[in-house]
Amino acid sequence: MSFFKDVQKVLKQNIREYGMFIALFVIMAIFTITTKGIFISSRNISNLLNQTGYIAVLGVGMTLVIVIRHIDLSVGFLAGFLGAVAAIAMEFWGLPVYMVIPLAMAFGVLAGAITGFLVAQLGIPAFVATLAGWLIYRGALLVVTEGTGTIIISSDAFNALGNGYIPDFPAMGFLPEMHKLTLLLGIIAIVFFVMSELNSRRRKQAYNFEVLPMNIFVLKLVLTSLLIGGIAWTLAGYNGLSWTVVIVLLVVGIYHFITTQTVLGRHIYAIGGNPEAAELSGISVKKITYTVFCSMGMLSGLSGMLFASRLQSATTTAGTLFELDAIAAAFVGGVSAAGGVGKVTGALIGALVMMSLTSGMNLMGIGIAYQYMVRGAVLAAAVIFDVATRNQGK
Amino acid sequence: MIPPILEMKHITKEFPGVKALDDVSFQVKTGEIHCLVGENGAGKSTLMKVLSGVYPHGDYVGEIIYEGQAQKFRHIADSEKAGIAIIYQELALVPELTVYENIFLGHEIANGFTIDWNETIKQADEMLQKVKLNVNPEAKIKELGVGQQQLVEIAKALSQDVKLLILDEPTSALNEDDVENLFSLLRDLKKQGVTCVMITHKLKEVIEMSDSVTILRDGQAVITLDAHNGEVNENALIKHMVGREIENIYPKRDKKASTETLLEVKNWNAYDPKLGRKILRDINFRLAKGEIIGLSGLMGSGRTELALSLFGNPDGYEIEGELLVNNETVEFGHPEGAIASGIAYVTEDRKRNGLILIQDVKQNNTLANLKGISNRGVVDENAEIKVASEYVVSLNIKTPSIEQTVVNLSGGNQQKVSLAKWLFVKPDILILDEPTRGIDVGAKFEIYTIMNRLVEQGMGIIMISSELPEVLGMSDRVYVVSEGEITGELAIEDATQESIMKLATVS
Numbered sequence: 001m002s003f004f005k006d007v008q009k010v011l012k013q014n015i016r017e018y019g020m021f022i023a024l025f026v027i028m029a030i031f032t033i034t035t036k037g038i039f040i041s042s043r044n045i046s047n048l049l050n051q052t053g054y055i056a057v058l059g060v061g062m063t064l065v066i067v068i069r070h071i072d073l074s075v076g077f078l079a080g081f082l083g084a085v086a087a088i089a090m091e092f093w094g095l096p097v098y099m100v101i102p103l104a105m106a107f108g109v110l111a112g113a114i115t116g117f118l119v120a121q122l123g124i125p126a127f128v129a130t131l132a133g134w135l136i137y138r139g140a141l142l143v144v145t146e147g148t149g150t151i152i153i154s155s156d157a158f159n160a161l162g163n164g165y166i167p168d169f170p171a172m173g174f175l176p177e178m179h180k181l182t183l184l185l186g187i188i189a190i191v192f193f194v195m196s197e198l199n200s201r202r203r204k205q206a207y208n209f210e211v212l213p214m215n216i217f218v219l220k221l222v223l224t225s226l227l228i229g230g231i232a233w234t235l236a237g238y239n240g241l242s243w244t245v246v247i248v249l250l251v252v253g254i255y256h257f258i259t260t261q262t263v264l265g266r267h268i269y270a271i272g273g274n275p276e277a278a279e280l281s282g283i284s285v286k287k288i289t290y291t292v293f294c295s296m297g298m299l300s301g302l303s304g305m306l307f308a309s310r311l312q313s314a315t316t317t318a319g320t321l322f323e324l325d326a327i328a329a330a331f332v333g334g335v336s337a338a339g340g341v342g343k344v345t346g347a348l349i350g351a352l353v354m355m356s357l358t359s360g361m362n363l364m365g366i367g368i369a370y371q372y373m374v375r376g377a378v379l380a381a382a383v384i385f386d387v388a389t390r391n392q393g394k
Numbered sequence: 395m396i397p398p399i400l401e402m403k404h405i406t407k408e409f410p411g412v413k414a415l416d417d418v419s420f421q422v423k424t425g426e427i428h429c430l431v432g433e434n435g436a437g438k439s440t441l442m443k444v445l446s447g448v449y450p451h452g453d454y455v456g457e458i459i460y461e462g463q464a465q466k467f468r469h470i471a472d473s474e475k476a477g478i479a480i481i482y483q484e485l486a487l488v489p490e491l492t493v494y495e496n497i498f499l500g501h502e503i504a505n506g507f508t509i510d511w512n513e514t515i516k517q518a519d520e521m522l523q524k525v526k527l528n529v530n531p532e533a534k535i536k537e538l539g540v541g542q543q544q545l546v547e548i549a550k551a552l553s554q555d556v557k558l559l560i561l562d563e564p565t566s567a568l569n570e571d572d573v574e575n576l577f578s579l580l581r582d583l584k585k586q587g588v589t590c591v592m593i594t595h596k597l598k599e600v601i602e603m604s605d606s607v608t609i610l611r612d613g614q615a616v617i618t619l620d621a622h623n624g625e626v627n628e629n630a631l632i633k634h635m636v637g638r639e640i641e642n643i644y645p646k647r648d649k650k651a652s653t654e655t656l657l658e659v660k661n662w663n664a665y666d667p668k669l670g671r672k673i674l675r676d677i678n679f680r681l682a683k684g685e686i687i688g689l690s691g692l693m694g695s696g697r698t699e700l701a702l703s704l705f706g707n708p709d710g711y712e713i714e715g716e717l718l719v720n721n722e723t724v725e726f727g728h729p730e731g732a733i734a735s736g737i738a739y740v741t742e743d744r745k746r747n748g749l750i751l752i753q754d755v756k757q758n759n760t761l762a763n764l765k766g767i768s769n770r771g772v773v774d775e776n777a778e779i780k781v782a783s784e785y786v787v788s789l790n791i792k793t794p795s796i797e798q799t800v801v802n803l804s805g806g807n808q809q810k811v812s813l814a815k816w817l818f819v820k821p822d823i824l825i826l827d828e829p830t831r832g833i834d835v836g837a838k839f840e841i842y843t844i845m846n847r848l849v850e851q852g853m854g855i856i857m858i859s860s861e862l863p864e865v866l867g868m869s870d871r872v873y874v875v876s877e878g879e880i881t882g883e884l885a886i887e888d889a890t891q892e893s894i895m896k897l898a899t900v901s
Binding site: 203207209210261262263264265266267269270273274276277278279280281282283284340341 | 705706708728729730732733734739741746747748749750751752753757761762764765768771772773775776779783795797815
């Protein structure tokens with residue numbers, strides 16, 4: 001009996017943190033039932049994750065922009081434009097892939113620096129400055145694709161970013177239908193997760209901090225391990241882990257580390273929480289604003305390449321509405337419009353929630369008109385939930 | 395006998411963790427000027443918010459009887475309708491709108507759907523005459539001085555047939571002339587039958603103006619004094635406000651004068667491009683090791699601006715002059731540089747620019763010195779926990795845990811967290827701007843004790859304060875600032891409330 005009470009209490013206290021996981025789970029469960037299991041099939045999940053990639057990457061950057069109380073509307077067409085630049089660099093300039101990828105990301109950083117200059121140096125509201133960017137990059141995308149229209153990308157290596165999968169061990173007759181490296185990585189991830197959780201729990205106990213009750217802690221470990229294992233198993237049943245997923249996990253991992261473990265991360269959240277106090281504490285709000293917009297630009301470049309690679313071409317409309325999807329992902333992922341609150345892992349979940357809705361409704365054959373409405377309602381519900389739970393817990 | 399215009403009976407109002415009002419009963423006679431006094435945090439403003447419906451009926455326990463009827467105000471609009479107007483410390487006017495637009499904001503004179511501007515201007519003019527304010531009603535509010543703006547607020551209240559006028563610290567930002575003006579207006583209004591409640595902690599004003607005085611302390615109504623029975627005098631007021639002999643508040647320390655100069659300011663001038671005027675003129679002062687200098691002066695005299703101009707100039711003033719730290723000339727482009735030179739500045743407004751309220755105690759504690767707990771840019775959380783735990787103990791910060799969000803702490807404990815943050819940068823020079831504003835007497839004593847400990851360890855403290863007893867009780871020397879200039883330096887032996895006040899009001 002007390003176990004359920006404990007669960008209830010923990011859920012109540014951490015409802016903000018667990019809310020979106022629960023939402024994602026519920027959405028996936030509903031679609032699994034309504035599509036008679038097609039939704040949860042290996043093939044669909046693999047597809048879903050690959051489609052989420054370019055939005056998740058933008059969502060991560062957008063989370064930080066919103067944390068420091070700004071917004072970036074330019075990222076959609078910037079991504080489209082940089083995707084086209086990457087295609088041109090490969091097809092017309094003949095640059096190799098390993099140079100094109102950092103080049104496009106460097107252009108992204110430059111674009112971010114320009115936004116940063118407008119916002120941090122000149123004090124132009126980010127909404128206006130990046131709306132100008134939205135128009136400019138849209139125009140730029142049309143200019144560079146003017147002569148050619150859609151640019152077909154012929155590089156297999158580049159196209160693998162959005163369509164390829166990590167290699168597997170040579171077949172040894174063991175689990176012939178499964179992608180064994182994916183399974184192995186899944187197991188490593190579980191071990192790593194359990195170890196780090198145990199470590200952090202031990203450390204907290206050493207300082208007499210409040211920790212989860214033992215039974216709930218075990219439940220959390222089991223559930224999360226099952227989740228990771230389940231995903232690995234599902235993906236292993238199709239083609240294994242895709243490069244897109246690897247890239248997204250890398251980006252989320254790096255940004256998660258930066259935001260939670262580094263001085264830079266602390267400065268970002270301090271500015272979001274109270275810019276005047278941060279400035280007086282010796283933190284340069286200007287520098288951090290530049291940094292965050294540059295990171296956003298860099299991720300826009302990455303996102304644009306993921307998208308171009310997925311389509312194996314750069315199109316004249318690439319990037320349309322990406323910025324709004326990214327903002328939606330960030331908000332569904334729990335970022336607060338008031339600033340100072342929001343996790344990059346949340347943006348990943350947020351992007352998955354939005355993409356699951358699209359994928360699930362597509363499978364159910366629901367028309368695009370209703371899809372927009374449902375997604376809008378979910379976004380509104382996420383923000384209502386955020387506002388309603390803002391002052392709960394600690 | 396005329397019945398009282400207002401009776402508040404057994405009002406109790408609780409916030410999470412704090413009882414802001416504890417069974418307060420408060421009575422205002424019709425047609426009097428009633429002063430509500432008490433230290434910061436005694437519950438004066440909360441009581442008025444209960445009255446005006448900012449805290450709606452049901453949010454508090456107790457009863458409000460106004461003009462003989464029990465009232466259940468749920469919103470400010472309800473109390474305004476009943477003829478109660480509150481004029482807050484922070485004026486609630488719209489700077490970009492004109493005087494007449496502001497006076498009738500919220501109760502516009504309209505024919506059906508359109509505003510009758512001619513009638514509005516005419517009536518606004520009448521109201522301005524009533525408050526003896528000689529300005530063009532078509533002027534924008536931002537073009538007016540603070541004193542004039544306050545009169546516009548009163549005009550606004552009068553335009554709504556106010557019967558009970560409540561003024562929250564009305565003189566805190568005014569110069570002497572403006573204060574005189576305001577008081578004569580209040581006396582006029584009294585003759586016209588307007589009852590007035592004035593919240594203040596300036597005892598002179600209380601003695602000058604009040605018919606009766608109610609004193610609040612720590613959320614309780616201590617006593618109501620009647621001026622006509624000669625009960626209102628400084629000693630009685632102080633006694634009831636602090637509830638103890640005043641000397642006890644300031645802990646003693648062994649004063650060891652040092653000749654070693656930590657900080658020196660020479661011919662310091664600052665121009666604020668945003669205001670378009672000079673805010674500091676020819677400032678010269680020095681701070682020695684192991685001493686506390688008091689920087690006294692009225693609010694708005696330029697004390698905070700002086701501190702900020704020294705502390706890396708975050709507001710972008712144009713500065714001339716020389717600043718020496720440890721006898722070396724320094725120039726800072728950002729607070730970062732000032733911190734690196736060993737200067738720390740504890741702000742007067744911890745909520746606005748001191749603390750990150752949504753973050754926890756340990757994160758706030760380490761914010762200004764993350765270098766001290768990090769290795770190649772990666773924060774060592776164990777080191778952070780250690781640091782925060784130490785400060786919680788050494789400053790006696792009352793918090794359930796160092797992972798508590800600071801918004802949930804009381805004012806005194808928030809102030810200690812703010813102080814802890816700056817002590818962790820290990821400064822030589824500590825600038826404390828109103829270090830005990832809005833905190834209770836017990837916490838004040840603790841802050842003073844900490845200050846004594848710090849100067850005994852060799853730190854130099856610049857204490858900016860508007861509370862004269864605090865300046866007199868804690869400083870080794872006193873500089874008085876008025877209108878951006880240092881108008882005098884007083885040895886502590888020569889300093890009295892009167893001598894400081896005299897210098898502070900020189901113009």
